[in-house]
Amino acid sequence: MPGQPRRRLLLIPVALEVWGDPIEHSLSPAMHRAAYALLGWDWTYGRRRVDEASFPAELASLGAEYRGLSLTMPLKRVAFAAAAERDARATLTGAANTLVRAASGWHAFHTDAGGIVAAWAEAGVVAAERARIVGAGATASAALVALAEMGVRQVQVAARRPEAAASLRDLGERLHLRVDAVPLDATDLPPVDVTIATLPGGVSIHETVADRLAAAGGALMDVVYGHWPTDLSRAWDRIGASAQGGAGMLLHQAVLQIRAFASGRVDEPLPREAEVVAVMRRALVGD
Template identity: 60%
Template structure:
């Protein structure tokens, strides 16, 4: 039986923008759990001290930037996605220590499948940071065998190429400021929300990019989303924002906090997922 009155939080810096409190509150309300979910501004330097202050009433943490690396190092155990990605966005707090998970990978994969991409053979990634790592893993789980990575510095693609070799995915580096020649059915943009791209660069990526899946859900539309809309004459049907990924990864976090397992479905999960979607759409 789950303990009543437990506390959970999302940590990061900045943290004011986080939608996690709305998502999690909707889930626990639907599940009939009187759990509290708050937010706390925590940076890398203060992470260990803040973690040490948590008592037994704390069930878990959601981690956003810049804490995914330090949370990875703090975890006593790691699930496979966290181990391969080097990033933890979820800590389950237990008497034997924190257990780390990466639900970003599953969140991207589940949302892509919901938009008709349950199987992907080839795709393009824009960006080479931590989110690109999770996106590459999601594409691998959906069957991708070749992924082109556009980056401002092609040498930054090397860690993704190494990970790709472990996943059975060929990673090809492309310069972001050069025309993307190879046509693909799907492009995943993993750039931060405030990232700026010149129109000619964005248009070159859009020219043969298939459907755009942009992990950004704030700062909308992004420069790439605008380029896709220019290509399609204003038709936004081939542009998918990251709000669905946000909801899906949070659902996996709720599974972890409730059952300790991201693969264990929740009671009446469809109703929980609907409540979570409605919570973010309403704001």
């Protein structure tokens, strides 16, 4: 029936949750519940505080009604390890932010990279040649995969500890793109088409450093949300350059999660997907 998830999903109640530690701040319940209400799906979506140590027991305790989970920090790597199957993005990053129950066990997906690609496309950026990633933490891997999908062939990582980018260089080789690393306060920065900042919210960057990154940075996506504006976005604003926060990525990665929950695939659009995106966006911004 159009507008309904697959019939087999209706045989038992469908429960979903977002797990992490901390978890109280998560905006996922509001977005997911808005989407399910629009589609008329009698699905529940809650939140649960789970850390790495308790994750295996919590996962094993789930009843048959649990169709899937959204995972945030610090659970993305343990979720990846717990899966029987993994999609290509999860395999590349070694992390999963989505688990879906399948006949063979839990199927892991990584939707952050797809969320970044979709958010860039929404801002009118569908391709680039050169890019910079600010920060070398876990989110940087998702950013690198997203940039590869956008056709980027050369990426510079600017990090407080350039040696932390070693795993990103290895991932770049698998993605057939060149990755080099420089200190965050490097003075000789080549111009790039886009910059993705992956630093945690609230991290302070000296104005001189931020201005230098902005001058050579093209369009900016700072993936934080709830800490806007950031030091970097202010620098981009000072020169009148394009800057967006992490809300677009958060929205579109959640859309991909719902696709996975509904069909077991992230490339199968939802019924009335444009309306779903709109109602989720309103839930995200609090309208």
